[in-house]
Amino acid sequence: MIEIKNVSYSYAGAAALRDINLHIKKGEAVAFMGPNGSGKSTLLKLINGIISPDQGSYLFNNEEITHKKLGSTRFAKLLHQKIGFVFQNSDTQLFCTDVYEEIAFGPRQMGISEADVEKRVNDCLALLNIQDFKDRSPYQLSGGEKRKVAIACVLSLNPEVLVLDEPMNGLDPRTQRWLVEFIVQLNKSGKTIITSTHNLELVQEISSRAVLFDETHTIAADMPTEQLLEDIDLLKKVNLVDQYYHCHVGKDHKHFHDHNS
Amino acid sequence: MHIPDNYLSPSTCVVLAAAMIPVWAIAVKKVKEEVTKDKLPMLGICAAFSFLMMMFNVPLPGGTTGHAVGGTLIAILIGPFSACISVTISLLIQALLFGDGGVLAFGANSFNMAFVLPFLGYFIYKFIKDRVHSAKGEYIGMAIGSYAGINMAALCTAIEFGIQPLLFQNAAGQPVYSPYPLSVSIPAMTIPHILVAGVVEAIFTVAIFIFIKKVSPGTIYEGAKQKTKAVYGLVIALICLSPLGLLATGTAWGEWGADEIKNVVSGGSALGFVPEGMADGFRFEALIPDYTVAGLPDIAGYILSAVAGAAILTIVFKIISSMKREKVGSNLE
Amino acid sequence: MNSHPTEPQNMPEWLLENEEYTPLPDKDTFINKSILSLLSVLSRIKTQSAGYTSRYSANAVVKVALTLFLLIMLSLSQNSAFVLVVNVYLLAVLSLMEAKQIVPILKVSFLMAFFTFIILLPAAFWGNTYSSVMITSKVFATITAVGILSRSTRWSAITGALKRFFVPDIFILVLDITIKYIVMLGDFALSMLYALKLRSVGRNRNKYTSLSGIAGTMFITSKVMAEDMYSAMECRGFTGEYHVHSRFKFTAADAAYIMIHAGIFAAYLYLGRN
Secondary structure (H helix, E strand, O other): OEEEEEEEEEEOOEEEEEEEEEEEOOOOEEEEEOOOOOOHHHHHHHHOOOOOOOEEEEEEOOEEOOHHHHHOHHHHHHHHHHEEEEOOOHHHOOOOOOHHHHHHHHHHHOOOOHHHHHHHHHHHHHHOOOHHHOOOOHHHOOHHHHHHHHHHHHHOOOOOEEEEEOOOOOOOHHHHHHHHHHHHHHHHOOOEEEEEOOOOOOHHHHOOEEEEEOOOOOEEEEEEHHHHHHOHHHHHHOOOOOOOOOOOOOOOOOOOOOOOO | OOOOOOOOOHHHHHHHHHHHHHHHHHHHHHHHHHOOHHHHHHHHHHHHHHHHHOOOOEEOHHHOEEOOOOHHHHHHHHOHHHHHHHHHHHHHHHHHHOOOOOOOOHHHHHHHHHHHHHHHHHHHHHHHHHHOOOHHHHHHHHHHHHHHHHHHHHHHHHHHHHOHHHHOEOOOOOEOOOOOOHHHHHHHHHHHHHHHHHHHHHHHHHHHHHHHHHHOHHHOOOOOOOOOHHHHHHHHHHHHHOHHHHHOOOOOOOOOOHHHHHHHHHOOOOOOOOOOOOOOOOOOOOOOOOOOOOOOOHHHHHHHHHHHHHHHHHHHHHHHHHHHHHHHHHHHO | OOOOOOOOOOOOHHHHOOOOOOOOOOOOHHHHHHHHHHHHHHHHHHHHOOOOOOOOOOOHHHHHHHHHHHHHHHHHOOOHHHHHHHHHHHHHHHHOOOHHHHHHHHHHHHHHHHHHHHHHHHHHHOOOHHHHHHHHHHHHHHHHHHHHHHHHOOHHHHHHHHHHHOOOHHHHHHHHHHHHHHHHHHHHHHHHHHHHHHHOOOOOOOHHHHHHHHHHHHHHHHHHHHHHHHHHHHHOOOOOOOOOOOOOOOOHHHHHHHHHHHHHHHHHHHHOOO
16 A cells, blocks of 8 residues: 655755665554654655655555655645644644634535534544534643544544554553554554554554664664564664663563453 | 835935834833833744744635735734834844845835834724724724735835935936836835735734634733824824825836735746847946956956856856765765 | 543444545645745754854954945945946855855845846836846845855854844844744744645635634744743843843954955945046
């Protein structure tokens, strides 16, 4: 579904991505990991069509996404409908006067009837459990609530792929927990999920596969998440963790509840 | 509406700058009274906001885009005196740091955009708002205020341009600065603002205000409560002056403001025309034919050409080698 | 408010199906254009803080004063030879700078000169060629001169230099804050524009509403930023007085600069004597 072939990108003279090769199939749940500045966010922007590769090619559903093609608004709009992007900073994602309008913004543009728009909005409000905020302005909400509104307003587009940039940041543990379950559910419903995260505790729950970036802006590893989390040497090598890191993954870890659902 | 340098004579620039000095002084005094020192960063931030607003491309019918100034909006949001200072600073940054032009014309631009625009706009808004007590009244006041504000600023700009050929001519009787008389500059500047830019400004102002009022009403300036009669006299006088623009005769050149030119070209529609009979219209003796320059001894002409030639070649080589370096570099990586 | 259901919810039908969607045509170039103009502004500010110090660097105060002096002379001059001399001088200065500084300066100079030329074409058509040549070449010189100043000097040095021109400290404070906030607010606005772009998947009937939503949110956020900034300043000892410290050391570069401009002044007088 998403094919990244030999992609390189630099900005202001500095390399941000070097020779990236990546293939993501429909329905996968992938996590991008790596230290700050390794290129994760840049790759997310590329996948969403905000930037185009300097070298190499990016194919989405077997169609190459080029700078030229993105110049056509129709092409760009279709891409943006199929790939939803939840920003790291929810403040910058919301620009409507109230939550209802915010969530309705996307579907309204798609020419859907107002009745269906209302249905979608109400469905999203219920899914994210933010019905009480329907008439409030996003500006007045707390960080976690804003995050939910941001997810809802992207979800209402019904994209095939959902890209989330550091979604756990700034959320209290309970909301993080809820978000994990929600992402798992979305993935089970058929959405392809790409998450960029530093959260090593929760990453294996929201992804089955992890792609590790390193400070040279290349991919250092691409393997099942649990396997990556156990390879502490590798994590240290890319400077994602220090010598005191350890994690509870795999056989020797005890859970207090059952994950098998 | 930004006036670039060299279109206005230095004396015009000085006069307008001098006119602004008392305005700035009063604004500083008022701001010090009304704004506590913890609100100081607010001025800078509003200047940043005003600056960025001018960067926004606003959609126009037909798919083209334009720019809004937002002077009246800022005056309504933070008060006219603070707005004056904020817009002034924004203009200073544009001229001096971004080098887009208007360093010497800074006084003139401030007069038009930091004084006339916000103050007129604000007082018309307040005038209407105090008489029509409803939300609708407020919005109408805002729309009319910002529309009038920007049009009056455009008119002042046109007048400043238009009087140049009258006042400043060289020995041959040719205008030294902006060559277009009032009969050209007034319609050229005011018509696009009356028809397009003013409307855009009004819509933008009201739309943003409605948004802010709904989302965070506490951030809006409450305004001084006293009514100043003198100000209303000024407002009325200025309103009476605006029909002048419509009475002026002369060919309408359409969009001749530098900003408008940019927009017209970038919007994709063709610009202007190439006048016929240009063969005999242009003489380039003023540039360097045969390495001599009128008014300079020959040897100076040679030296000048040599320096110019060397400089240009150096520049060209530097640019080419820097482009080459980039290509090589990206292959290595 | 924070009650999260623990059992999985039922996903609505539409979410489980693929969207068969063809975008309707719509003109929203304003988003891209706004993004581009913001990007250019932001990158301009961010790159200037790298601060190019070359051997030919004179003191910022000297540079600002002399640039202004040059602009005034240009504006007053009615002698095309003089404008030519200034242009050659500026080209010579440019040739001493690095390519990455030269290119952007020349881009703006040529662009502005070109537009000036176009604007003055009708006047030339009417028989007034004087203005076309004079003003166009003056514009080229003016923009180049200011461009050289702003691209070869750290902006904090330029604003600090204003102190010598009797600008009150408090103005300079606001000026410095403004520049910093153009970056911060600009980044914020840029992200919002991207967010708008990414959700512009079809026909937006309320473009003005979206754009004013962004501007409005920017304004509200700016107020919060202002308060945060003031708290930060207070925590670091700010009491309302802002002292601009400028070390003024007269160097050989300054002397050279002044002498060159004295020469230009002499040229102005000599050429304008008729």
